[in-house]
Amino acid sequence: MSFIKTLATTKRVLSQLGHDRRTLALLFIVPPALLTILKYVFQGEPRVFATIAPMLLGIFPMIIMFLITSIVTLRERSSGTLNRLMTMPISKSDFIFGYAIAFCLLGLVQAMISSGVMLGLLRVTVIGGSITTMIVAVLAAFLGTALGLFTSAFASSEFQAVQFLPALIFPQLLVCGLFVARTEMAKPLQWLADIMPLTYSVDAMKQVTISSSWTNVLSRDLIVVACFAVVALILGAATIRRQE
Amino acid sequence: MEYSVKVKNLSVTLGGHFKALKNINLELPIGRTIGFIGPSGAGKTTLIRCIVGALRINLNEITVFDKLAGSQDLRQQVNYMTQELSVYPDLTVKENLKYFITMAGYSRKAAKDMLIEVLRLVDMTNISESLVSNLSSGQKQRVSLAVALIGSPKLIVLDEPTVGLDPVLREKLWNLFSNLASKGTTLIISSHSMEEAGRCDDLVLIRDGRLVAHSSPTELLHRTGTKTVEESFLKLVGDKE
Numbered sequence: 221m222s223f224i225k226t227l228a229t230t231k232r233v234l235s236q237l238g239h240d241r242r243t244l245a246l247l248f249i250v251p252p253a254l255l256t257i258l259k260y261v262f263q264g265e266p267r268v269f270a271t272i273a274p275m276l277l278g279i280f281p282m283i284i285m286f287l288i289t290s291i292v293t294l295r296e297r298s299s300g301t302l303n304r305l306m307t308m309p310i311s312k313s314d315f316i317f318g319y320a321i322a323f324c325l326l327g328l329v330q331a332m333i334s335s336g337v338m339l340g341l342l343r344v345t346v347i348g349g350s351i352t353t354m355i356v357a358v359l360a361a362f363l364g365t366a367l368g369l370f371t372s373a374f375a376s377s378e379f380q381a382v383q384f385l386p387a388l389i390f391p392q393l394l395v396c397g398l399f400v401a402r403t404e405m406a407k408p409l410q411w412l413a414d415i416m417p418l419t420y421s422v423d424a425m426k427q428v429t430i431s432s433s434w435t436n437v438l439s440r441d442l443i444v445v446a447c448f449a450v451v452a453l454i455l456g457a458a459t460i461r462r463q464e
Numbered sequence: 465m466e467y468s469v470k471v472k473n474l475s476v477t478l479g480g481h482f483k484a485l486k487n488i489n490l491e492l493p494i495g496r497t498i499g500f501i502g503p504s505g506a507g508k509t510t511l512i513r514c515i516v517g518a519l520r521i522n523l524n525e526i527t528v529f530d531k532l533a534g535s536q537d538l539r540q541q542v543n544y545m546t547q548e549l550s551v552y553p554d555l556t557v558k559e560n561l562k563y564f565i566t567m568a569g570y571s572r573k574a575a576k577d578m579l580i581e582v583l584r585l586v587d588m589t590n591i592s593e594s595l596v597s598n599l600s601s602g603q604k605q606r607v608s609l610a611v612a613l614i615g616s617p618k619l620i621v622l623d624e625p626t627v628g629l630d631p632v633l634r635e636k637l638w639n640l641f642s643n644l645a646s647k648g649t650t651l652i653i654s655s656h657s658m659e660e661a662g663r664c665d666d667l668v669l670i671r672d673g674r675l676v677a678h679s680s681p682t683e684l685l686h687r688t689g690t691k692t693v694e695e696s697f698l699k700l701v702g703d704k705e
Contacts, residue, residue, distance in 0.1 A: 228566040236554045239595065300548030304611070307516050308567050309539040463520040463534060464513075 221313040229318020233292070234325070243288060247330050251280040252337035259342050271429070273344045275398055277334055277353060278425035281327050281361035282418060283389055289323055289368025290381045297372065306462040316457045320365055327361020328354070348428030352438075356428060359445045360421045366452035367417075373459030392418035397426070417448035467491045468619050468650040469515055474525045476510055476673075484510040486673045492652070492666070494618075497645045499664035500654040501693070507673040508654040509547055509623055515652065516544040516621050529618060540569065545612035547623040549604055553597035557588055557607050560596060564611045578614060585640060586610040587633065602628045609637070620644065621652045626660060638663045658694035669697055676700050 237243050255273055262269035296302045305315060331354040338344045339353075346353050371388065375381040395405065395413040402413050413419045424441035431438070471490040478484045485507045492498050500508040513519040514526055517534015526533035528542060551560045561582055565575045583589045586606040591599070596607055609625050626634045638660075641651050645665065653664065661667055662681050669676040669684075677684060677700055681693060688696040 222569075225567055225569075228563055232552070232555065232559070232563045235559055236552060239554045300546040300550035301552060303518055304544060304546055304550045304564075305567060307518060307539060307542065307544045308564070309536075309569050310567050314567075463518060 221311050221317070225310050225314040226318045226321065229315055230322040230325070233319055233322035236292070237288075237322075237326070247284060247288070247326055248333050251277075251284065251330060251334045254280070255334065255338055255342060269342075270344050272398065273338055273342065274346050274353065274425045274429045275422045277331070277338065277357050278360045278421040279393065279396075279398065279418065280334065281330055281357050282364035282367075282421060283385070283393075284330070285323050285327060285361045285364030286368040286371075286389060287364075287382070287385060289319065289365045290372040290375070290384060291368075291378050293319065293369050293372035294375055294378060294381045298376070302460065306460070312457045312460050315460065316369065316453055319369060320362065320453060323365035324358060324362050327358045327365070330361065331357030346429055347432045348430075348434075348438075349432070352428050352434065353425070356421065356424045356442065359424075359442055359449070363417055363421065363445050363449040363452070366449040366456060369456035370452045370459065373456070389418070392416040395419065396422040398422055417445055420444040420448075466494045468494045468529060469652070470527045471511075471515075472525055474511075474514060474521065476507075476514060476519065476521065478510070484673050485514070488675050490668065490675065490678060492650065492668075494650050495645055495648045496665040497641050497651045497653060497663070498666040498668060499661050500652060500668050500670060501658065501661045501664075501697070502656065502670035502676075504656055506656075506670045508656075508670055510673075511670065512544075512621055512623050512652065512654055516542055518544075540615070541618045543612045543614065543617040543620045545608055545620075545622045545625055549596075549608055551596055551604070551607050551611060553604075554595065556593050556595055557583070557599075557610075558592040560607055561592075561610055561614070565614055568614050570615070582610045582613050585613050587636065602630060602633070605629060606633070617649065619650045619652070623654050624656070625653060626655065626657075634660075658692065658697060661693040667693065669700065671697075671701055 255276060258273065259269050335350055335353045335357065339346060339350055371384045372381055375384065395409050395416060396418045397413065402410055420441040424438055424445065427435055427438040427441065469490065469492040471488050474485055474488040475483065476485040488511065500511060502508050510519065514521050515528060515533055517538065523532065528538055531537055558579065561579050562575065565578050570578055583592050586609055588606055588610065596604055605628050612620055612622055626637060641653065645651055665680060667681055667684055668678050676697065684693065684696045685691065688699045690696045690699055
């Protein structure tokens with residue numbers, strides 16, 4: 221693996237997105253805008269908004285990064301650039317980590333903007349602190365990136381790539397504990413939630429809202445999310461083949 | 465004679481049933497422009513992909529500079545231009561080339577010189593800051609070609625490199641290809657244009673996954689008693705059928 225080639229890939233991915241204003245808007249404007257809308261949806265019940273807003277900060281980065289990464293990587297696979305790169309003296313890790321670093325950086329900026337809006341403008345109190353909030357949000361972005369890289373291998377068009385969102389992400393959204401506490405769900409759904417990475421991302425955000433100190437549960441949640449992301453990255457690397 | 469590529473009894477089946485290549489045997493000499501000529505769907509791209517190592521084949525069926533096709537050592541020595549655009553439309557010409565130059569392993573200083581050189585070779589210095597998506601299809605093709613010219617490869621494999629280019633630029637590029645070959649680089653150039661075939665030192669005629677002929681254009685015309693490569697091709701195909 222080459223540090224220079226990895227960083228060159230990171231820079232290239234960021235430059236590509238830098239030329240695409242709509243994607244930048246999706247990354248940086250849509251999440252805080254949705255949070256703002258939600259605040260006024262729950263105008264009569266501010267406590268409900270204060271509970272779910274931080275959890276959404278653990279969900280938005282994952283969904284958006286999943287969507288963008290899967291499509292960007294799919295384009296790379298279908299346009300011939302990946303084939304070309306694979307005939308060059310680079311390792312798969314240069315490519316995969318280049319992407320992962322780029323999207324984690326974007327996730328960091330997204331988390332800073334969203335949490336800034338949530339904590340400042342929307343006046344949501346997160347007793348765990350803004351830094352911990354951002355760490356959880358960046359890990360969620362990392363997870364979305366890794367899952368997007370992996371699943372793009374199973375799509376042959378952008379249309380198919382988008383289909384993974386309702387197929388893979390929406391079920392996680394339903395059982396992650398955002399709408400109903402997991403303990404109140406039917407047992408099979410609880411088991412399903414236990415093996416879904418988004419559950420741990422949302423749970424980590426819950427921890428940040430209920431505890432001012434770094435808890436063991438928070439550490440466990442973050443480790444689980446990171447492990448899921450690393451496994452997805454490794455599987456994603458395995459789907460990149462030099463030879464068909 | 466020294467050979468850049470040796471192909472032995474190569475057969476390729478795609479998708480489990482389609483026989484894309486049928487028992488191909490070839491020896492391609494070093495320092496020549498070699499045209500892979502044949503109609504669309506003849507198997508030219510499949511053969512090219514086998515040579516650059518993008519397609520899995522049986523061991524020892526293809527060697528490139530005496531190494532197995534696709535082996536790691538060849539990645540510095542073989543440059544490949546795919547039939548698809550294979551560059552990033554949402555980056556500028558310069559950003560694309562800089563990225564691929566870095567991926568080819570050039571240091572920062574050498575990369576600068578290389579960038580200037582490849583831009584000059586494809587005549588794109590004045591539009592290097594343009595986004596690739598804003599260029600014409602011929603210009604996009606030139607960006608892709610520029611990537612294949614990075615470095616000092618021993619073998620350059622170009623899949624339909626002159627499609628959509630104007631005659632003046634095509635002429636320039638063929639001169640460039642001849643110039644590179646005279647310095648010892650082997651160029652494999654696929655084309656379905658019989659007109660361009662006469663510009664090559666060697667011709668490999670392919671049809672329906674089979675090798676129809678392999679010789680120089682002059683030998684081919686002499687052997688078939690025809691005046692153009694197209695006539696030769698038709699005569700050879702007719703003879704075989």
